[in-house]
Amino acid sequence: MSFFIAFLLVLAFGSLAYLGVESGYKLTFAAIIPYVAVGVFVFGFVYKLIDWARSPVPFRIPTTGGQQKSLDWIQTDYLDNPPNKGWTVGRMILEVLTFRSLFRNTSMKLRWQDGEPRVAYYSAKWLWLFGLAFHYCFLLIFIRHFRLFMEPVPILVKGAEFMDGILQIGAPRLYQTDLIIVGALLFLLLRRVFDNKVRYISLLSDYFPLFLLLSIVSTGLWMRYFGKTDIVGVKQMTMSLVQFDPVVVDSVGAIFYIHLFFVSILLMYFPFSKLMHMGGVFLSPTRNAPNDTRMNHHVNPWNPPKKFHTYEAYEDDFREVMVEAGLPVEKQLEETPETEAEAE
């Protein structure tokens, strides 16, 4: 159900852009909406980060995935159980750049052998592989797009393009990322549909970004490989956006506006959705803190007052039996005012 609603939503957004452009609202879709989208994205993203950061981290609660630092002759697993900030940064870098936690993934199966149940674990790295592939392709494609927003084109962007098209297949030259990102997105989508556990937990907000990204990618692919969109016109328009003097080039077809509209939707949707995991992963208290609370003092900014059942109160409760059992006491029995009840 959510699957179809997400699909229809994206279809509706596409149609909206098409109809809008065909009815002459070209400047709206070429400039106004993208400007708004970038604004919403930037402010939303920053707002969300500030909102998270406003809540303190009262306790260091790292998930320790390896041996702690202890006795000299016991080898510490610095990356999975960092004892200081330096190693924590290392842990985070691997987490963000290589999805290290997801790499651990296994899948469990209950099977029978010799009349006995066996809980078996299998390596399950597909999600890690396709997840990583998607994110890196997205990054590369993102970088490649700076060709459209910069003049002269920076060497980094040219380098990215060169590497991406190094296989030199076809004309225009096929970018590997274009192919891989489609595959990765399809894997992520189909996994949601065909893995019954993942389907059961999936919400509209899980399908929608996948359809949206697929639509962005496919409209982009269409323009590059099939539709032969006027790239010079596109660059004129994108450059004009960057220079805050938007122009509309007539030779640029509707498909470009649809592509741009999808991107705008993505930007506006981003800060209010699960896509914010991009910013959130850096703040995760189970990963970005060293496991050093036995070594260093940390302050809880809202530390509640220390209230507990004191030893004095305890001894008052049990003094008699303690004395009888020969346990030392602070106040001897005769010192206790036996007459407390009488005094009242």
Place this chain on the structure above:
Amino acid sequence: MANVPTPEELLNIDYSMPQQGWMDRKPVFEDGNFCYPAKPEIIEEIGFPNPRVWSPKDDDWKLPENWMEILHDGMKDRLSRYRSFKLFMDICVRCGACADKCHFFIGGGDPKNMPVLRAELLRSIYRKEFTTAGKILGKLAGARPLTQDVVKEWFYYFYQCTECRRCSLYCPYGIDTAEVTMMARELLHLLGIGINWIMEPVRNCNRMGNHLGIQPHAFKDIVDFLCEDIEEVTGIKIDPPMNEKGHEVIFITPSGDVFADPGVYTFMGYLMLFHEIGLDYTLSTYASEGGNFGLFTSHEMMKKLNAKMYAEAERLGSKWILGGECGHMWRVINQYMDTHNGPAPFLEVPKSPITGTVFENARQTKMVHICEFTADLMKHNKIRLDPSRNDHLRVTFHDSCNPARGMGFFEEPRYVIKQAVRNFFEMPPSTIREQTYCCGGGSGLNTDEIMEIRMRGGLPRGNALRHVQREHDVNMMSCICAIDRATLIPLADYWAPGVGISGVHELVANALIMKGEKKRTMDLRLEELPGMEGE
């Protein structure tokens, strides 16, 4: 274990997902699948709200009139105090990597025991109450209205989470269901919903000093009794100091070690070791609990119960604290103690009086784990051991969740065991160390009324144990957690019959050659040692 199905019946697990969406399914409370509610007098004594007699099977849970407001405000307050909570409500992408990592899901197949969905139970309310999209779009945005059924569902599923953090290890963003469960339980407590198996130990620990409510004279009696057993086995008389001022070390262990088999053998092991090395220590009846059920209740209660350790160390004038084998006690000490109740300038950085080793890793908390301490002794050859006394044992080691994923305590206990026994076998790698499985009874769920749920949750651990039993004839599973020592016994009886459970220091004490001891013919359980029977 009256209503518990046989392993064959229980293994009929359906991992396919229901037709009906999870928001539309309600939990059914039946005898055996829920924990008993806390008694009103207990709730009242520790100052929690809404004490009353009620049952989860009732339609009306007698919530306070303004319960929705209480929950809303409670959530808002916690969102502003814990970044973990706020972040974990926002960034889950529902990738499902955690789904088959939870022992309760593996053993039961209930979709709401997938960590992602367990958290969604709370997230859906968060979206409805605190996000614009959720308020406007409702179900389309994954939000649902707060109803009494939701509250009941929280009770049902957040007391089917042992806060073991296994899911957190695999989560690409480190989302920790233990944090989510802790928040949900705190929220439920605001409405007077808690379970007796947690709240009674909390009450006892607060007033009597330990979970079991053992009063000081009884505590001394038990220790005397255990010392008699030690004398019977070794011929050596030990008289451990108690509540005495001026000793270098105060030793604190979970009260389960003083009270129940097989924890008592571990306790005897501690005493024998201390005697042998001549440690200047004292026990305390006031701080006679290492475990902290406050962790399963609220951060404030955790702090309150934990405060006694430093207070007692200061009163007795000890220099540092030595802690016994316990799971969540060590998570509290490692992650919370110093922040809650430190710093403790009246203590000194722990230094072993026997080896001179300074425990730099405990520089701040001033508290050392007995396995660290003993490993250090062994490394420096300060104790003599005869591991052949344990030759009738084929031992494996169960990593307890809390020292594993809340501390990173893996090598120390293994080193100690390997010095004390000659036959040691690891369970499969996917089930030990940081990937270890829960005993199924952690976080206050080691109560008999939910034995079926515990056995389900114990399937992955039990199966791994059965594996080494089959492959290597393992007949003893050692562990460093008092809750494990209680819960793993029925678990092993159920999933791998014939395997016993022991603490690590029980094994050490059996191997320990004590000065002036008589020839050992019995182990600490007063069972004849094979091949060493008395002539």
